[in-house]
Amino acid sequence: MQAFGEPGHPAQIPGPMLRMPQGTTVHVTVTNQLKVPATVYGLHSRPGDTKDELQVPPGESRERTFLAGTPGTYYYWARTTVPRAFGLLPPFRQPMFEDAHLNGAFIIDPAGDVAADRVFVINALLVPSDVVHQNFEVVTINGKSYPFTEPLEYTAGDSVRWRVINPSFSEHPMHLHGAFFKLLSLGDSESDTQFVGNDRQSVVTNDVRPGGTMMMEWSPQHVGRWLFHCHFQFHFSTDERVPLFTPAVSHQSAPAEPTVAPHPHDANAMPGMPDMAGLVLIINVRPPAGAAVVSPPGQTVRKIDLVIEPAAGKTNEPTFACSVREGKKIVVSNDRAVGPPIVVTRGEPTEITVVNHLNSATSIHWHGLELESYYDGVVGGGVGDQVTPAIAPGASFVARFTPSRAGTFIYHTHAADPKQLSGGVYGGLIVLEPGQSFDPEHDKLLVIGTRDTFFDARRITINGVETPEPITLAQGATYRLRLINMAPNLPANFRLGSQEHPATWRAIAKDGATVPGRLAVESDAALHIASGETYDFEFRAESPGEVPLEIVNVVSNTKLVSKIVVR
Numbered sequence: 097m098q099a100f101g102e103p104g105h106p107a108q109i110p111g112p113m114l115r116m117p118q119g120t121t122v123h124v125t126v127t128n129q130l131k132v133p134a135t136v137y138g139l140h141s142r143p144g145d146t147k148d149e150l151q152v153p154p155g156e157s158r159e160r161t162f163l164a165g166t167p168g169t170y171y172y173w174a175r176t177t178v179p180r181a182f183g184l185l186p187p188f189r190q191p192m193f194e195d196a197h198l199n200g201a202f203i204i205d206p207a208g209d210v211a212a213d214r215v216f217v218i219n220a221l222l223v224p225s226d227v228v229h230q231n232f233e234v235v236t237i238n239g240k241s242y243p244f245t246e247p248l249e250y251t252a253g254d255s256v257r258w259r260v261i262n263p264s265f266s267e268h269p270m271h272l273h274g275a276f277f278k279l280l281s282l283g284d285s286e287s288d289t290q291f292v293g294n295d296r297q298s299v300v301t302n303d304v305r306p307g308g309t310m311m312m313e314w315s316p317q318h319v320g321r322w323l324f325h326c327h328f329q330f331h332f333s334t335d336e337r338v339p340l341f342t343p344a345v346s347h348q349s350a351p352a353e354p355t356v357a358p359h360p361h362d363a364n365a366m367p368g369m370p371d372m373a374g375l376v377l378i379i380n381v382r383p384p385a386g387a388a389v390v391s392p393p394g395q396t397v398r399k400i401d402l403v404i405e406p407a408a409g410k411t412n413e414p415t416f417a418c419s420v421r422e423g424k425k426i427v428v429s430n431d432r433a434v435g436p437p438i439v440v441t442r443g444e445p446t447e448i449t450v451v452n453h454l455n456s457a458t459s460i461h462w463h464g465l466e467l468e469s470y471y472d473g474v475v476g477g478g479v480g481d482q483v484t485p486a487i488a489p490g491a492s493f494v495a496r497f498t499p500s501r502a503g504t505f506i507y508h509t510h511a512a513d514p515k516q517l518s519g520g521v522y523g524g525l526i527v528l529e530p531g532q533s534f535d536p537e538h539d540k541l542l543v544i545g546t547r548d549t550f551f552d553a554r555r556i557t558i559n560g561v562e563t564p565e566p567i568t569l570a571q572g573a574t575y576r577l578r579l580i581n582m583a584p585n586l587p588a589n590f591r592l593g594s595q596e597h598p599a600t601w602r603a604i605a606k607d608g609a610t611v612p613g614r615l616a617v618e619s620d621a622a623l624h625i626a627s628g629e630t631y632d633f634e635f636r637a638e639s640p641g642e643v644p645l646e647i648v649n650v651v652s653n654t655k656l657v658s659k660i661v662v663r
């Protein structure tokens with residue numbers, strides 16, 4: 097690997113952080129000890145120009161003096177290779193090969209007191225095959241891949257600020273379990289946009305695009321073990337992290353004896369998450385001093401069963417039938433590779449019994465809900481020695497939560513096996529306001545998935561179907577569209593209308609949280625949506641006719657094409 101270092105210190109990944117107050121004059125000397133020329137970017141004032149580069153021949157040094165500039169989250173980087181295609185991936189501006197880790201954070205603080213924060217740099221490296229190995233990809237946070245990433249410790253109620261920097265060629269939809277986070281700023285290597293007050297959007301997933309940066313703030317409310325991870329399964333699942341990790345061994349563990357390995361660096365540390373690997377940070381939230389456990393007042397509990405069974409598939413890949421049962425009411429997903437929606441109510445204590453009739457272990461995550469760690473559905477989660485188990489074949493697990501906000505969420509398998517997701521162990525989780533009932537006539541759930549497990553997914557689905565029927569809407573009526581992307585690995589462009597004449601819609605919510613006013617405006621009905629994101633839009637069909645609907649996989653350029661028919 098090529099890496100930056102400071103004189104007198106070993107080279108490091110990521111490179112040394114440059115951090116200074118606004119108004120600082122920076123004098124930097126770059127020495128190239130490689131045998132190849134290097135082009136260095138980002139050693140200049142902010143906002144900066146991407147075209148401003150510094151050529152450093154092998155064995156030589158170059159110097160720069162500049163004023164730091166506008167406060168924000170930035171980075172510097174370098175490349176020594178020529179951009180080239182790799183497999184199905186086109187050449188990227190961001191380095192992908194031996195120069196993939198040539199970068200470091202560049203933070204400019206405002207003058208005066210600055211709240212404490214942490215800086216996380218995400219990298220991705222493609223290792224071309226040799227005679228021994230297949231092609232593989234290494235993804236890192238601050239130079240480490242889970243289970244070797246730094247475990248984080250907080251106390252419930254803390255105010256936590258993180259800066260996330262993605263100099264890599266891949267986008268990463270970064271997802272926080274159990275809590276929303278506010279976006280304080282969004283930017284890239286050269287510029288940064290800060291949001292204040294009500295302009296700060298709350299999300300549980302933010303897709304940090306290639307070259308992008310974000311600053312986030314959140315407050316852990318529930319004690320226990322939590323996760324912050326990329327939602328592309330290829331970047332977080334042991335089964336898809338090849339060939340560095342063997343598949344998770346704990347799948348068959350019984351609830352009573354979790355075979356969760358301790359963190360490899362410290363035998364006394366918290367238990368690990370055996371299904372997780374790669375772009376994953378594990379977070380332990382401690383109770384505040386003197387906190388007493390308060391039992392909620394007795395309230396009627398709503399009881400639902402979620403039964404997961406193998407389906408009679410028509411292809412070699414497995415599909416799964418999920419059914420949602422409540423009293424005498426049973427809603428089944430039939431042979432469609434998606435589960436039926438689960439509709440619950442804000443403020444109502446809810447118990448969902450997940451029954452596993454598969455021949456492999458599973459676990460169900462309630463994506464976006466602010467619930468107790470033990471019920472969050474990540475094997476190895478929980479509090480203290482109460483450890484969330486895998487649900488063994490034939491076993492069941494009772495998840496308990498009281499939804500704290502109304503909106504569009506997801507239930508999905510959190511098992512390492514990507515075939516469970518592509519086979520349909522997921523569905524929409526809709527939380528309504530008390531007194532509301534679900535109106536399928538005007539409330540349209542569009543769950544995007546794929547029947548494939550990798551980024552080149554060709555078989556894109558809506559509500560489990562590769563060739564969905566047109567959606568019929570009434571002219572002049574107002575609809576709520578709930579869009580969910582729960583494909584294992586799908587960076588998708590969704591559009592209503594044609595490229596030349598896009599339809600319009602108005603954003604309502606993202607990940608279940610109402611969007612700030614600056615985003616709740618009429619706009620083109622075109623959206624980039626990555627795995628693990630949900631969006632709600634208001635849509636009015638003004639005139640009769642057909643509105644094309646298209647979902648494009650931006651990696652492979654494959655499409656799902658359907659339409660809305662307005663009558």
Ligand SMILES: [Cu+2]
Pocket residue numbers: 266267268269326327328331375
């Ligand atoms: Cu990722």
